Amino acid sequence: MAQGKPRVRFAPSPTGYLHIGGVRTALFNWLWARKTGGTFVLRIEDTDQERSTPENEAIILRELRWLGLGWDEGPEVGGEHGPYRQMERLPIYQEFVEKLIAAGAAYRCYCTKEELDAQREALKARDPKAQFRYPGTCRDRTGPAPDRPFVIRFRAPSSGSVTYRDLVFGEVVTPNNTQQDAVLVRADGVPLYNLGAVVDDITMGITLVARGRDHMINTPPQILLYQALGAPVPQFAHLPMMLAPDGQKLSKRHGAVSVGEYRERGIPAVGLLNYLVRFGWSFGDEEIFPMQDLVQKFSWENCSKADGKFDAKKLAAIAFEHLKSSALTPDDAYLDNTLPFLEKRGLSGFDREAVRAVLPLIRERAQTYADAADALDYFFRDLPVYDEKAVKKFLVADKAPHLRAVRDLFASIDDFSAKNLEARFGELLAEKKLEIKDVAQPVRVAISGRTATPGLFDVLALIDKPRVLARLDHALSLIAASSGAG
RNA sequence: GGUCCCAUCGUCUAGCGGUUAGGACACCGGCCUCUCACGUCGGUAACGCGGGUUCAAUUCCCGCUGGGAUCGCCA
Numbered sequence: 001m002a003q004g005k006p007r008v009r010f011a012p013s014p015t016g017y018l019h020i021g022g023v024r025t026a027l028f029n030w031l032w033a034r035k036t037g038g039t040f041v042l043r044i045e046d047t048d049q050e051r052s053t054p055e056n057e058a059i060i061l062r063e064l065r066w067l068g069l070g071w072d073e074g075p076e077v078g079g080e081h082g083p084y085r086q087m088e089r090l091p092i093y094q095e096f097v098e099k100l101i102a103a104g105a106a107y108r109c110y111c112t113k114e115e116l117d118a119q120r121e122a123l124k125a126r127d128p129k130a131q132f133r134y135p136g137t138c139r140d141r142t143g144p145a146p147d148r149p150f151v152i153r154f155r156a157p158s159s160g161s162v163t164y165r166d167l168v169f170g171e172v173v174t175p176n177n178t179q180q181d182a183v184l185v186r187a188d189g190v191p192l193y194n195l196g197a198v199v200d201d202i203t204m205g206i207t208l209v210a211r212g213r214d215h216m217i218n219t220p221p222q223i224l225l226y227q228a229l230g231a232p233v234p235q236f237a238h239l240p241m242m243l244a245p246d247g248q249k250l251s252k253r254h255g256a257v258s259v260g261e262y263r264e265r266g267i268p269a270v271g272l273l274n275y276l277v278r279f280g281w282s283f284g285d286e287e288i289f290p291m292q293d294l295v296q297k298f299s300w301e302n303c304s305k306a307d308g309k310f311d312a313k314k315l316a317a318i319a320f321e322h323l324k325s326s327a328l329t330p331d332d333a334y335l336d337n338t339l340p341f342l343e344k345r346g347l348s349g350f351d352r353e354a355v356r357a358v359l360p361l362i363r364e365r366a367q368t369y370a371d372a373a374d375a376l377d378y379f380f381r382d383l384p385v386y387d388e389k390a391v392k393k394f395l396v397a398d399k400a401p402h403l404r405a406v407r408d409l410f411a412s413i414d415d416f417s418a419k420n421l422e423a424r425f426g427e428l429l430a431e432k433k434l435e436i437k438d439v440a441q442p443v444r445v446a447i448s449g450r451t452a453t454p455g456l457f458d459v460l461a462l463i464d465k466p467r468v469l470a471r472l473d474h475a476l477s478l479i480a481a482s483s484g485a486g
Numbered sequence: 487g488g489u490c491c492c493a494u495c496g497u498c499u500a501g502c503g504g505u506u507a508g509g510a511c512a513c514c515g516g517c518c519u520c521u522c523a524c525g526u527c528g529g530u531a532a533c534g535c536g537g538g539u540u541c542a543a544u545u546c547c548c549g550c551u552g553g554g555a556u557c558g559c560c561a
Contacts, residue, residue, distance in 0.1 A: 047560090050560085120558095175489080177489095178489050178490090187559060192558090192559070192560080192561085193560070212555095213491070213492090214554095216490065219490095241554070241555075243553095278498065278499080279498065280499095282498085284509090286509095287498090304492095304498095304499075306491095306493060307554060308497080309498085311511070316511090317510080318510090363524090366523095425520095436520050440520035440521070441520070444521060450521090452521055452522035452523080453522070
């Protein structure tokens with residue numbers, strides 16, 4: 001096989017958002033490049049001018065960077081094999097097409113799309129099950145070339161077969177008699193997928209093509225093209241497909257499928273990647289991997305061949321594992337990622353170290369950075385946002401004496417540590433012959449506005465004395481107002 | 487229909503001839519407990535079917551069934 005370091009690529013079409021299935025393909029390629037010291041190339045396949053947009057390309061680049069899947073060659077970073085957008089490579093395809101024609105491996109076809117469509121429909125009308133194949137009208141045309149637009153077709157062999165050894169699927173044999181003279185270049189001179197991909201992979205020195213199994217059907221015709229061009233055939237690795245829970249193609253109607261949606265929900269990039277890498281790949285019983293471990297452990301041999309179904313709950317659980325662990329997600333990273341979500345809630349200008357101090361309390365409760373911001377919310381307001389139901393249930397008249405007693409107790413305490421607060425609180429309960437159950441919830445609602453928070457004393461200690469007292473006062477006034485009104 | 491591919495709990499998977507078929511998520515119970523979580527203990531749950539090969543098949547081979555991909559001047 002090819003000498004030197006592997007060169008792999010991710011070649012998305014900028015025809016929409018970045019799909020998580022595409023991310024998995026990018027990830028596997030990226031991991032292989034990192035593991036082997038190879039090169040990860042990003043190529044934009046924008047030959048579908050109807051649907052490709054610069055905006056979509058920008059989104060793809062931005063999301064890949066957010067994921068941490070940086071590329072060694074490609075748009076914005078350059079490289080020796082550019083340009084990296086197919087529409088900027090038209091002269092290169094032209095050159096290769098001329099080679100093919102000169103070698104008799106391709107020919108000009110003057111049949112129009114309309115003619116072919118009509119033939120296709122006529123056949124379908126006669127026999128709905130029949131498959132239409134290009135009849136070869138222009139294959140051996142002689143005489144002067146008509147003055148009409150033409151496409152370039154591949155002269156596909158009708159005998160023999162193509163065999164390749166897939167790194168995931170093993171040996172795959174496909175007879176050539178099922179191939180047809182596929183169009184290589186449109187009438188407008190823009191190449192189609194198979195030609196563009198092959199020429200680019202040749203000229204960019206790609207040694208291993210790893211892509212989704214939906215492309216497996218393209219591999220034999222592509223190999224035929226490599227052979228016709230006299231170019232070395234790269235290795236191939238096809239990845240099983242990630243389907244929707246209902247077994248259909250994973251699309252928008254099944255929920256979130258674009259990376260952006262996960263980013264906006266506060267799913268950590270490493271969590272998403274960890275979920276995706278475990279989809280179709282395994283390393284014994286291990287489930288949670290730091291990225292640096294993945295780079296080391298990844299291999300094609302441990303890829304599975306069976307398609308799978310996407311499971312949002314599993315993704316959430318794996319992301320949560322990363323958020324819970326300060327080894328996996330250090331405080332600083334956690335903070336950097338949570339701050340935007342706090343700002344989205346209208347919170348800003350707070351002390352980063354103050355947020356850091358609360359982190360241990362919320363890590364085990366927040367499945368996403370958005371959850372974290374929610375759990376952090378009442379720590380950084382003068383008064384919490386009071387949940388209506390919680391107020392109605394716990395800030396009621398018969399709890400007022402308890403709250404007042406707690407307020408007076410707290411006012412007298414100087415050591416506002418969680419430990420001391422708990423001890424003194426216990427004394428108060430004993431004195432009043434109360435159960436903590438009777439008092440904890442009203443106090444919790446008074447200081448946080450909600451019924452579910454981390455341990456009461458930890459929360460109190462972090463909110464600090466003046467604000468705790470202010471909130472208890474506010475809660476008492478709410479009770480007074482409601483009982484007065486009622 | 488042609489071609490290609492696949493097949494272990496509901497889901498992601500371990501297994502690479504001999505295992506009480508393991509783990510994780512989800513689900514159901516118990517414990518912990520000031521709420522919510524975390525944690526922890528336990529439970530339900532799988533080798534699609536039929537033939538071979540073998541002393542022995544989840545594992546190897548064939549067929550069937552089922553599922554998926556693709557059959558475009560989309561990628």
